[in-house]
Amino acid sequence: MFLQIDHVSISYPRASAPAVQSVSLTLQAGQLGVLIGPSGSGKTTLLRAIAGLEHPQSGRILLDGQVLDGPGIRLAAEERRIGMVFQDFALFPHLSIDANIGFGLRQEHGSKQQRRQRVQEMLALVGLAGLEDKFPHQLSGGQQQRVALARALAPQPRLLLLDEPFSSLDVELRERLAEEVRRILKQAGITALMVTHDQMEAFAVGDVVGVMQQSRLEQWDEPYALYHRPATRFVADFIGHGIFVPGALVSDSGVTAMDTPLGKLHDVAHMLDTLQSETAHGLPFDVLLRSDDIVHDDLSPFKARIVRKSFRGADFLYTLQLDDGIELLSLVPSHHDHAIGEAIGIRLDVNHVVAFPRATT
Numbered sequence: 001m002f003l004q005i006d007h008v009s010i011s012y013p014r015a016s017a018p019a020v021q022s023v024s025l026t027l028q029a030g031q032l033g034v035l036i037g038p039s040g041s042g043k044t045t046l047l048r049a050i051a052g053l054e055h056p057q058s059g060r061i062l063l064d065g066q067v068l069d070g071p072g073i074r075l076a077a078e079e080r081r082i083g084m085v086f087q088d089f090a091l092f093p094h095l096s097i098d099a100n101i102g103f104g105l106r107q108e109h110g111s112k113q114q115r116r117q118r119v120q121e122m123l124a125l126v127g128l129a130g131l132e133d134k135f136p137h138q139l140s141g142g143q144q145q146r147v148a149l150a151r152a153l154a155p156q157p158r159l160l161l162l163d164e165p166f167s168s169l170d171v172e173l174r175e176r177l178a179e180e181v182r183r184i185l186k187q188a189g190i191t192a193l194m195v196t197h198d199q200m201e202a203f204a205v206g207d208v209v210g211v212m213q214q215s216r217l218e219q220w221d222e223p224y225a226l227y228h229r230p231a232t233r234f235v236a237d238f239i240g241h242g243i244f245v246p247g248a249l250v251s252d253s254g255v256t257a258m259d260t261p262l263g264k265l266h267d268v269a270h271m272l273d274t275l276q277s278e279t280a281h282g283l284p285f286d287v288l289l290r291s292d293d294i295v296h297d298d299l300s301p302f303k304a305r306i307v308r309k310s311f312r313g314a315d316f317l318y319t320l321q322l323d324d325g326i327e328l329l330s331l332v333p334s335h336h337d338h339a340i341g342e343a344i345g346i347r348l349d350v351n352h353v354v355a356f357p358r359a360t361t
């Protein structure tokens with residue numbers, strides 16, 4: 001493994017609880033990892049520890065086989081060869097773009113000529129060739145962020161850390177830039193770990209995504225697995241639009257199924273181990289129903305009333321209410337424009353059943 005975080009715990013002086021508790025994760029060389037989670041969950045602290053700006057009280061951080069932090073070892077930040085791009089990426093306003101990009105390059109990075117060439121390569125990599133003589137205020141927000149990326153990559157860091165790099169940009173630009181940053185980092189073959197609040201950004205950039213909650217890493221997995229096979233109830237709730245409804249394991253003609261207010265789900269074999277079905281028959285569960293698991297179907301015997309709707313271009317996100325008061329979310333193509341208060345037919349179309357025992361929090 002190229003980056004290895006091994007049971008790392010970090011506490012700030014005088015804080016009542018640790019900011020990071022026993023977090024382990026790995027990244028292979030060239031992989032892009034993303035950490036998401038609510039504010040205060042410990043994402044930035046972990047990133048700062050990898051950079052060498054905080055130090056764990058226990059656990060180890062290894063990069064390319066070298067121990068950066070571990071029992072009796074504490075490598076200084078400037079010796080780690082790790083690049084950082086922060087939320088407030090602060091270019092130097094009085095320096096031209098090429099001077100900004102070349103700012104971190106010293107003699108150890110080659111001759112003057114080689115350093116000039118490196119700046120040109122970085123300009124080309126981030127798609128800003130020709131703008132080297134401009135000043136930051138002459139560039140758009142997105143272009144400035146790409147300069148910040150080029151500046152961090154110029155000294156050829158072993159690892160790049162990005163802390164909410166797009167948060168000062170508007171939403172549309174953020175989406176576009178997230179995809180572009182992924183392309184640039186992949187092209188440069190760089191290993192990177194990014195922190196964000198935004199799950200669309202996380203999915204757009206990450207090969208692996210981790211969800212942090214109250215100082216712990218709840219799951220570190222491919223985006224698809226996070227969405228379809230969330231390891232904890234928190235992850236299930238945090239990723240995607242979804243609602244938990246009551247469910248119970250039942251026997252349906254000898255086959256175990258999950259009963260829900262919208263009928264039985266039969267494809268539960270993958271969960272039986274987790275739910276200990278043999279002993280749990282009849283115990284209450286909460287079943288996750290995501291907005292894309294609930295399909296609008298006029299022929300369905302299950303009806304639900306529309307209580308809210310939000311237009312999202314290609315589709316509506318309807319909040320629906322069943323007769324017993326249970327609310328659901330459904331993503332419906334936007335040519336099905338129904339009025340609030342109207343009842344529509346719905347049925348389940350669930351590929352991966354996700355359920356947790358009711359007692360789990």
Ligand SMILES: Nc1ncnc2c1ncn2[C@@H]1O[C@H](COP(=O)(O)OP(=O)(O)OP(=O)(O)O)[C@@H](O)[C@H]1O
Nearest residue numbers: 012013015019037038039040041042043044045046
């Ligand atoms: N310098 C500090 N001194 C004391 N406590 C701190 C310090 N920095 C962060 N904390 C605390 O550590 C915990 C984790 O904070 P951290 O900034 O790592 O979370 P985060 O997930 O990055 O949050 P955000 O998304 O809001 O940036 C929080 O409880 C925070 O209040």
